[in-house]
Amino acid sequence: MTLELASLSTTIRRFRKIGIIGIPPLDVIRAANDNNLVIHDLDEPLVREDLETASPFLPRVYCAILRTAVVNALHLELDAIYVDTGPGKCDCALHTATILAEALPIPVICTRNMDNTGYGYPLCQAHQPLLDRMQAITAGVKSAAPYDNPPPVSMPTAGFWGVPPRDFSILTLFPETTHIFGWARCMENKTPADHDLEAQFNPLVPTVFFAQSFCAKTALARYLAKKHPHALYLDVDVHTTGSARAKVQAFLELSGVEP
Amino acid sequence: MILGDFGTSYCKFLDLDAPNPEPSIIATKDLPQDTRVDLATGHNGKRFSARYVNELIALARGGEAMIVEDDYVLLDCGSRDIKFIRYQNGKLADMGWNAECGASMGFTIELLERYYDLDYSGLKVPEQTFSVTCGVLGMSDIFDTVISGVPVSEAVARFVKGIAINAYRFAGSPARLYLSGGLCDNPLFVGSFPCQVTPLGRFVLLRGLETEARQRRANTLA
Numbered sequence: 064m065t066l067e068l069a070s071l072s073t074t075i076r077r078f079r080k081i082g083i084i085g086i087p088p089l090d091v092i093r094a095a096n097d098n099n100l101v102i103h104d105l106d107e108p109l110v111r112e113d114l115e116t117a118s119p120f121l122p123r124v125y126c127a128i129l130r131t132a133v134v135n136a137l138h139l140e141l142d143a144i145y146v147d148t149g150p151g152k153c154d155c156a157l158h159t160a161t162i163l164a165e166a167l168p169i170p171v172i173c174t175r176n177m178d179n180t181g182y183g184y185p186l187c188q189a190h191q192p193l194l195d196r197m198q199a200i201t202a203g204v205k206s207a208a209p210y211d212n213p214p215p216v217s218m219p220t221a222g223f224w225g226v227p228p229r230d231f232s233i234l235t236l237f238p239e240t241t242h243i244f245g246w247a248r249c250m251e252n253k254t255p256a257d258h259d260l261e262a263q264f265n266p267l268v269p270t271v272f273f274a275q276s277f278c279a280k281t282a283l284a285r286y287l288a289k290k291h292p293h294a295l296y297l298d299v300d301v302h303t304t305g306s307a308r309a310k311v312q313a314f315l316e317l318s319g320v321e322p
Numbered sequence: 323m324i325l326g327d328f329g330t331s332y333c334k335f336l337d338l339d340a341p342n343p344e345p346s347i348i349a350t351k352d353l354p355q356d357t358r359v360d361l362a363t364g365h366n367g368k369r370f371s372a373r374y375v376n377e378l379i380a381l382a383r384g385g386e387a388m389i390v391e392d393d394y395v396l397l398d399c400g401s402r403d404i405k406f407i408r409y410q411n412g413k414l415a416d417m418g419w420n421a422e423c424g425a426s427m428g429f430t431i432e433l434l435e436r437y438y439d440l441d442y443s444g445l446k447v448p449e450q451t452f453s454v455t456c457g458v459l460g461m462s463d464i465f466d467t468v469i470s471g472v473p474v475s476e477a478v479a480r481f482v483k484g485i486a487i488n489a490y491r492f493a494g495s496p497a498r499l500y501l502s503g504g505l506c507d508n509p510l511f512v513g514s515f516p517c518q519v520t521p522l523g524r525f526v527l528l529r530g531l532e533t534e535a536r537q538r539r540a541n542t543l544a
């Protein structure tokens with residue numbers, strides 16, 4: 064065990080319940096798993112509290128995922144928070160970490176995830192409801208175990224590129240044969256900083272390029288959508304609006320994608 | 323089979339079983355609450371029918387039925403939103419629906435006409451324009467301009483031109499576009515676009531609904 068790993072293990076052993084923002088390195092997750100810690104993924108809505116409770120800390124016009132993380136951090140009783148602030152996340156998370164470190168009485172530990180050993184992305188290419196697969200991918204960040212019995216690769220009929228959205232309801236509009244691309248794919252592969260993998264798409268299937276509003280990835284999503292021969296660029300804030308739903312429905316139907 | 327396009331300000335209907343089906347129109351505020359149709363689209367459509375076609379699909383199907391070219395941009399300017407579809411080689415290439423920043427533009431144009439007692443057919447397209455992104459925000463530009471001594475009709479015309487330019491940019495600044503919606507009847511609005519405009523009238527979504535209805539009928543019979 065290296066000195067760094069030893070000190071990580073000594074530190075993490077003191078905690079029982081930790082929160083994570085972004086994807087901390089596998090060493091952190093492994094140490095948490097080894098010590099049977101409860102891990103809360105703060106990027107997901109976990110508490111029934113108004114997003115407004117984040118407003119004293121973050122501007123209202125800010126990534127809804129990080130506003131959600133702040134609400135979770137304020138309302139869950141955690142012993143520590145690990146925030147990935149490396150190239151696999153974003154500056155918005157770095158600034159959020161700074162703010163939380165001052166606002167909370169617990170350690171807020173910044174990490175820099177440079178993991179580059181791919182675990183594969185079978186769920187991204189499986190034939191199952193998109194929402195279920197995205198939930199499984201996001202749940203997967205709490206475990207360092209390799210994937211058992213990966214489902215077979217399906218023939219894609221549509222693509223979803225992007226991060227797991229703040230509001231998963233948009234995913235119900237896609238067929239089960241939708242392949243997942245973008246950062247969500249990097250997430251399943253456990254290489255969140257793999258920008259080459261993030262930029263991949265399949266030009267042969269109609270693809271929705273999705274980003275959270277106010278995220279820097281809106282630029283990448285729009286850029287890639289322009290390169291893709293059959294794409295829809297979409298950014299959504301806290302909830303999927305009626306017009307965003309209608310755009311996705313119309314895009315898929317008019318592109319001849321079977322439900 | 324009765325089709326209905328339930329807009330924010332106006333509702334349009336078409337009875338496919340009538341001998342010579344002709345669309346009819348009624349102000350939304352006068353619509354009986356117990357109205358029921360067989361197939362609906364539009365902002366309020368879900369309340370009046372069990373079967374609903376989303377507005378972008380209705381617009382696209384309407385465009386497919388009414389436009390012969392393979393490459394075109396069709397822009398719909400409604401009371402509360404603007405949306406467009408772009409077809410290339412007969413296939414959907416791009417689309418947009420702006421219900422937030424395009425909010426209430428059509429509604430505001432109509433409101434101003436009544437408030438200031440104007441007749442848009444008598445107004446010339448002005449040289450100048452406002453930078454308008456939203457109907458509500460654009461109103462304060464009108465008031466400021468009027469206070470500075472510009473005639474009301476000129477200020478409103480600048481506002482209308484600003485809305486047309488905003489909608490044109492939203493649709494991707496094409497050299498030519500087809501226009502859908504009640505604003506097709508507003509010569510000042512149509513003339514304010516900095517490109518060639520072909521107005522298709524306010525029944526494009528209804529035509530799209532007709533295409534969908536006939537398709538669904540054919541599928542049921544097959």
Ligand code: SF4
Nearest residue numbers: 126128153155275278
């Ligand atoms: S969606 Fe974008 S801004 Fe929000 S946390 Fe993820 S990378 Fe950062």
